[in-house]
Amino acid sequence: MARLDGHVAIITGAATGMGAATATRFVEEGARVLIADLKVDEGQELALHLGENARFLRTDVTQESNIEAMFDLALAAWGQIDCVYNNAGFGGALGPIEETTEDDYEITMDVLVKSVFFGTKHAAKHMKERGGSIINTASIAGMHGGWGPHIYSVAKAAVVQLTKTTALELGPFGIRVNAICPGIIATPLAMGRGDREKFDAVMAEDQPLKRVGEGSDIANLALFLASDESSFMTGETHVIDGGATVGRRWDQQPKFQTVYRPITIYRPPGR
Numbered sequence: 001m002a003r004l005d006g007h008v009a010i011i012t013g014a015a016t017g018m019g020a021a022t023a024t025r026f027v028e029e030g031a032r033v034l035i036a037d038l039k040v041d042e043g044q045e046l047a048l049h050l051g052e053n054a055r056f057l058r059t060d061v062t063q064e065s066n067i068e069a070m071f072d073l074a075l076a077a078w079g080q081i082d083c084v085y086n087n088a089g090f091g092g093a094l095g096p097i098e099e100t101t102e103d104d105y106e107i108t109m110d111v112l113v114k115s116v117f118f119g120t121k122h123a124a125k126h127m128k129e130r131g132g133s134i135i136n137t138a139s140i141a142g143m144h145g146g147w148g149p150h151i152y153s154v155a156k157a158a159v160v161q162l163t164k165t166t167a168l169e170l171g172p173f174g175i176r177v178n179a180i181c182p183g184i185i186a187t188p189l190a191m192g193r194g195d196r197e198k199f200d201a202v203m204a205e206d207q208p209l210k211r212v213g214e215g216s217d218i219a220n221l222a223l224f225l226a227s228d229e230s231s232f233m234t235g236e237t238h239v240i241d242g243g244a245t246v247g248r249r250w251d252q253q254p255k256f257q258t259v260y261r262p263i264t265i266y267r268p269p270g271r
């Protein structure tokens, strides 16, 4: 038996990147998946590729009416909803704070937070009878400084907190809510206009595991969180970053090398 046999999942931002990798993994494991995204060509192509267990709906997650429509379609097609993965996102406004406009602020918060809020609201309505799993994409930028621009980081911190407050409210109904905090993952969002080779060369070195993340790394975690294997897990923030936020080995940091060079084992006198 596959790990998501009989499950129905809605995944936002699933036309590309980690959402697309997750949609693919979920279908491989027996789920029926609604791919909800603004990108029509990529979304339709992926749904076609995945076959009869995938559907695509053009969705703007900043509009509550669009979010409602994706629930309506999944219910009409498959009669139930077991997992909602609020994953759509973008980098948002990048510049210095003095140059950030009200519009920059609003669109960034709408795409990254309002979408998760209303995705969770409608998931709760439909899952209260049978339970289910809600997964939210946050980021290491929502937990630590230095990993993303201002509004993006604020928005992802809000997603972490919304995951906790809704987990408390929805737990009694058998609805689990968990957040995934990816590190550097090789997707169109993170790579920008750069090519893969350049991206790897710059980013991998910084990771304790000496590689960047793949969409499939996130898909495997999402699969676990969607499945009954994680049935006692809720309100948690799951960091998946190759160890990037653990820190840097002290003896490889220039300041320690300078002060303590040569770094030798200290033995107390007489030992």
Ligand SMILES: NC(=O)c1ccc[n+]([C@@H]2O[C@H](COP(=O)([O-])OP(=O)(O)OC[C@H]3O[C@@H](n4cnc5c(N)ncnc54)[C@H](O)[C@@H]3O)[C@@H](O)[C@H]2O)c1
Residues within 6 Å of the ligand: 012, 013, 014, 015, 016, 017, 018, 019, 036, 037, 038, 039, 059, 060, 061, 062, 087, 088, 089, 090, 091, 111, 137, 138, 139, 140, 181, 182, 183, 184, 185, 186, 187, 188, 189, 190
């Ligand atoms: N790639 C990384 O390194 C990284 C790290 C931490 C968090 N994240 C988060 O992961 C999530 C997925 O991003 P990704 O890296 O796979 O990038 P991606 O660009 O491949 O995927 C994001 C998808 O979201 C869609 N989207 C954007 N705005 C939308 C809207 N208003 N309505 C519907 N769909 C919309 C895009 O069309 C795109 O297909 C995002 O929330 C992002 O913030 C990414």
